[in-house]
Amino acid sequence: MDMKRLGILTSGGDAPGMNAAIRAAVRTATRLGVQMVGYLDGYSGLVRGAFVELDDRAVGNIIQRGGTILGTSRCPEFLDPEVRAQAANQMKLDGIDGLIVIGGDGSFRGALALQDECGVAVAGLPGTIDNDVWGTEESIGFDTAVNTALLAIDQLRDTGESTGMMFFVEVMGRTSGAIALHTAVAGGAAGVVVPEAHAEIDHVIERIRETMAKGKRSHIIVVAEGDEAGGAFGVAPIIGKALDRPYRVVVLGHTQRG
Amino acid sequence: MDMKRLGILTSGGDAPGMNAAIRAAVRTATRLGVQMVGYLDGYSGLVRGAFVELDDRAVGNIIQRGGTILGTSRCPEFLDPEVRAQAANQMKLDGIDGLIVIGGDGSFRGALALQDECGVAVAGLPGTIDNDVWGTEESIGFDTAVNTALLAIDQLRDTGESTGMMFFVEVMGRTSGAIALHTAVAGGAAGVVVPEAHAEIDHVIERIRETMAKGKRSHIIVVAEGDEAGGAFGVAPIIGKALDRPYRVVVLGHTQRG
Amino acid sequence: MDMKRLGILTSGGDAPGMNAAIRAAVRTATRLGVQMVGYLDGYSGLVRGAFVELDDRAVGNIIQRGGTILGTSRCPEFLDPEVRAQAANQMKLDGIDGLIVIGGDGSFRGALALQDECGVAVAGLPGTIDNDVWGTEESIGFDTAVNTALLAIDQLRDTGESTGMMFFVEVMGRTSGAIALHTAVAGGAAGVVVPEAHAEIDHVIERIRETMAKGKRSHIIVVAEGDEAGGAFGVAPIIGKALDRPYRVVVLGHTQRG
Amino acid sequence: MDMKRLGILTSGGDAPGMNAAIRAAVRTATRLGVQMVGYLDGYSGLVRGAFVELDDRAVGNIIQRGGTILGTSRCPEFLDPEVRAQAANQMKLDGIDGLIVIGGDGSFRGALALQDECGVAVAGLPGTIDNDVWGTEESIGFDTAVNTALLAIDQLRDTGESTGMMFFVEVMGRTSGAIALHTAVAGGAAGVVVPEAHAEIDHVIERIRETMAKGKRSHIIVVAEGDEAGGAFGVAPIIGKALDRPYRVVVLGHTQRG
Structure with a gap:
């Protein structure tokens, strides 16, 4: 599948280094000719279809900042399969081909469900100060x-x-x-x-x-x-x-x- | 009065910079040919006559450390004039001509009483993170x-x-x-x-x-x-x-x- | 003189704390019903008439950042009285009644000349890591x-x-x-x-x-x-x-x- | 081989974390009933037989300090096999059964030669800010x-x-x-x-x-x-x-x- 436009979001508790991860993802995408958008406040932005365009300059000078420029939240409604289906649908309407999720265990379960149920390609970056993501030696922020x-x-x-x-x-x-x-x-x-x-x-x-x-x-x-x-x-x-x-x-x- | 030997103590809550103050006092004294001793754990060391000799090397490499190498404590018994008189007497026996107190308001009241009642020459260095010593713009540690x-x-x-x-x-x-x-x-x-x-x-x-x-x-x-x-x-x-x-x-x- | 709108600039070498000073000036002005604009890159922005509006939100979350959000530069042409007269004129055209300069010795000389020659009301905040502004105990950044x-x-x-x-x-x-x-x-x-x-x-x-x-x-x-x-x-x-x-x-x- | 007494030294450029490594080695040894001595200034202390006893209290409150309490140096004479043989001999006379070396590549080559030539059991802890020790993901100090x-x-x-x-x-x-x-x-x-x-x-x-x-x-x-x-x-x-x-x-x- 040829991806032209990807979404990225930060989810769950914020972790220092999330901004550096956003920046790295955006700059790599840009270099490969892929557009990026950032969903606001975690899955709640995905559900609402609330995002901003992210180009190289948008992620300038954020590498050293704690927290996340995209905001984050816990989004209990995303546990509902119907809400996930709706979000996947909105992504298609907005021309967004895949999703990068920076977060911890719970955020990854949501991402996996989105992929399994709705066919959205997802990638996860372990971002949690708790270092409790299976298979990862040191999660971002730890x-x-x-x-x-x-x-x-x-x-x-x-x-x-x-x-x-x-x-x-x-x-x-x-x-x-x-x-x-x-x-x-x-x-x-x-x-x-x-x-x-x-x-x-x-x-x-x-x-x-x-x-x-x-x-x-x-x-x-x-x-x-x-x-x-x-x-x-x-x-x-x-x-x-x-x-x-x-x-x-x-x-x-x-x-x-x- | 010609002083040959002085005591120094830190009293009350410890404050960052107390060690730098001890070092400065000792090095200045040494340069002027005055010996210094350090009483341990504040006034309780003075009461017990517990002190160590302090020369230039004894205060080497302490300038950047928090806390106080002499230890500190609150010493309620020093509120008793008899205890103060006894401490002053012990100072004379040990050949110590005066006292430098690094501490806050309460510590200074004790020092003043010692001077007024027993004729011990005292000098106070305001050392408290609370910055509540009258007449001092910024106390040590604040x-x-x-x-x-x-x-x-x-x-x-x-x-x-x-x-x-x-x-x-x-x-x-x-x-x-x-x-x-x-x-x-x-x-x-x-x-x-x-x-x-x-x-x-x-x-x-x-x-x-x-x-x-x-x-x-x-x-x-x-x-x-x-x-x-x-x-x-x-x-x-x-x-x-x-x-x-x-x-x-x-x-x-x-x-x-x- | 009733001032409704003031300019602020940072000049010379940047100093940590300049952003905090900008923020404090803007927030105080706002509270008093005075508008503020920020000239870009020191006196060179003043000369070019290049400024941005500064309200309370514009100075949000900058208090802890080093450098200066307004930029700074050395501006040799401001040594020329004609350039200063022109800058004062431009200020009037832009409806700016006075100028706050955050900088060091050289920046203040420029500000004083502007006031003496062109009648622009100026105020100076000593902002230099060198701590060499006469009459100031500790300049911003030192x-x-x-x-x-x-x-x-x-x-x-x-x-x-x-x-x-x-x-x-x-x-x-x-x-x-x-x-x-x-x-x-x-x-x-x-x-x-x-x-x-x-x-x-x-x-x-x-x-x-x-x-x-x-x-x-x-x-x-x-x-x-x-x-x-x-x-x-x-x-x-x-x-x-x-x-x-x-x-x-x-x-x-x-x-x-x- | 049953070891009762071990030596430890830091060698080459000092690295932050060397003190923490010394402390950990000493405390582990103590728990296992093994005595530890610390050679001063790297291999030059080993050659001279200059060491101090290290018990649990000797390594108290050093975990956070940079540098190394044992001192370090480069010791070109240790490149000489005769010097190494002499050092191994001195170790036996002092009843020291093995050696722990905290250092980088060069220090480890010396340790290996000591083991190969003189039968001294050695263990190496990679301690160098350069992170250039083969087989180690992150050396101490990097x-x-x-x-x-x-x-x-x-x-x-x-x-x-x-x-x-x-x-x-x-x-x-x-x-x-x-x-x-x-x-x-x-x-x-x-x-x-x-x-x-x-x-x-x-x-x-x-x-x-x-x-x-x-x-x-x-x-x-x-x-x-x-x-x-x-x-x-x-x-x-x-x-x-x-x-x-x-x-x-x-x-x-x-x-x-x-």
Whole structure:
């Protein structure tokens, strides 16, 4: 099939690097003589047929910006096969031959359904800070999210040494502990608490007790927001009380998407 | 009075730049032929007579580190005049002629009492991220704390534009809105909530409503931790509900001291 | 005089913070019911009558960007009184009642001449990384330029300790040593070389020799680009040879304007 | 063979992450009941038998520091088989059963010779910002070096747009263009010049001419220090002259190792 005009959209949570991916797709397409349009706000733009033309200049000077110039959203109505059929139909009317989706797992399921049901050719670029796309070593945005969290840990380290406090750093990850785990290892944290594990809090307490006995004065514990104990504000009092130590909480939140 | 040997300590909350101040004091003293010792963990080291000798090499390579190499603590017992008299006595026994205190308001009150009651010559270097020392334009640590908060705002800005969310950023300041105010102005925040003011939440809501009407898609509100509404987690639901908008919270906490 | 419409321009070398200043000026004007236009590329836009309308949305999301959205240039022809008269005339034709100039010393001289000769009301905002505007404690951009240089010094410090090398860091400053001096003090450099001084290289050599004798292993020397010895690549071989030590050069250049 | 005591050293150019690698090795060894010693200043410490004991506390709080706490050097005498035999002998006398080498290609050749000739068990951790170790996807330090260069490019981008200048950014890489190439792609540079290629300067000129014709105002060219044209100061005048455009040079140098 000879494609002359493609759509691109960003979907789900935004991830740093999405703009760089949009730019790369557009510039490659241009070089190959393919036109590109960008759907606005994820699948909701696809459904509404809301798009902008994207040429080389339209993606100039965006490579370093966080977020996504196309906007993103979660679009529950796209779970409905009729809505997908309608979107595919609108694409044909607009002369758009295929779709590039930058997003995570859920966004890819929608894209696959669109392809299977409606024959729209789709390509997926894994773009999620959660790094939970099967078959992908590092999804777009993951590295930046981990590095943002590492910077915070570096900042806390000095003040922790000075005051002898424990710090709990909440990083993103509702169902994925990937950011938390990589941050904890790379930052030399005293412990890590993730959604995928269940008995780790006792383990963290025990381990900190051991290192305190050896004279370690400062402890940083990384907590994924989605942990069952309720993120850092849920985990901190449990560990702080068990060890009878003063503690403070940092919630990095969306700074990791910037 | 000819001083041959001085003590230095850091007290209260630690502030970035305290190490640079220690280094500068030690190197200046050395050049003038004055010895320096560093009391450990603030006034509690002074009370216990716990100190280390500080020469030029001891303060090498610390200028860029956050926190304080001497440690710091709050020392409630130093509020007791008898404890202060005892500390002054111990200083004399150790041959220490004067004291340099790096800290904030409370630390300076302690230093002044020591001087007035016991005749110990003291000098104070304003070192607090809160910038609330009278007569000082910018206390040590304030600039770094504001810049750390600004970096977070820059990171949030892009993701806010992409998703249309409101972000509440909690900065330090139990009784002082200085960091919040400067961060809000320098970061172009949509609103700021500080301990010193009381009716500002309604004002912020109104102002955001106006800018939403003009098409502004993303709003960042800076909240001092000590605001009476309970920090960012207290303020966010009030404003989010009033405007019926999704929001997320970031708590920067001690990263601002790094 | 009742002003209804003002022009604003950025002139000379660009400085980080110029966009924040443009934004602040525009938003304040809007609130007061005054229209604003932005002249493009400094005085050359004024001469050509090339400007864009600036309302609140036009300056949205620019506060954190380096450089200037209006562009800047040096405009030698504006030294000619006839060119200035013509520019003032064009302003009147375009219904622009006054001019805000963000720039340094040279830009201000042009603005003053415009006011004195042609009766155009002008206001100046000191915007230059060189911090050389008389009567201004810190010009817009200076703080960022110093902090960029300090980050480089922090990065060099660790590698210097590891390898025992000397590093020469060239910072901006053709005629002004302000960035160099502040960077050297704040970064704990072993020496500083500036355009305003002439015999300091020998002094730096002597001082490093002393600290080497005391065991200091790593030395960072900050050099202003405009030093008569020819910037860091001019100074480094002189000092390196005198001390018989390996050295490397870093040239920060325009990264300080970002 | 049952090992009770291992040596570790860092060799060649230092790379950010070497300290994290030392820490990880020591902590793992400790957990397994193996003692560790650190040789000072690379192979020269091994030859001299100069080492320090490394326990868990000795590697505390170093994970975030650039450079290497053990020091590093190039050690030409280790090319001599007799020197290697002597070093192996000294290791036996000191009761050290094996050696971990963190370094690049040259360091690994020395380690292999030590193993082949003298039967010393060696393990290598690829630690070099050049990413030129065969069989390794990303060597320790490469990611940080690229990210440091990317930050510089982000800073230049805004000022480039404002002034219409070309910027040449020299990154490390005497024989390897890996940092330059990755930086150029990730930073969206207009061109890249590396030691491995020879006719690329003409190609860069042609490509910039094309994008200038399309209205692109700002161009950033990444140059590896080892390019045959002589680094950025060699390449810049050639390209600047060919295109008749003003340009500036940035030399990042050792900041990439911090």
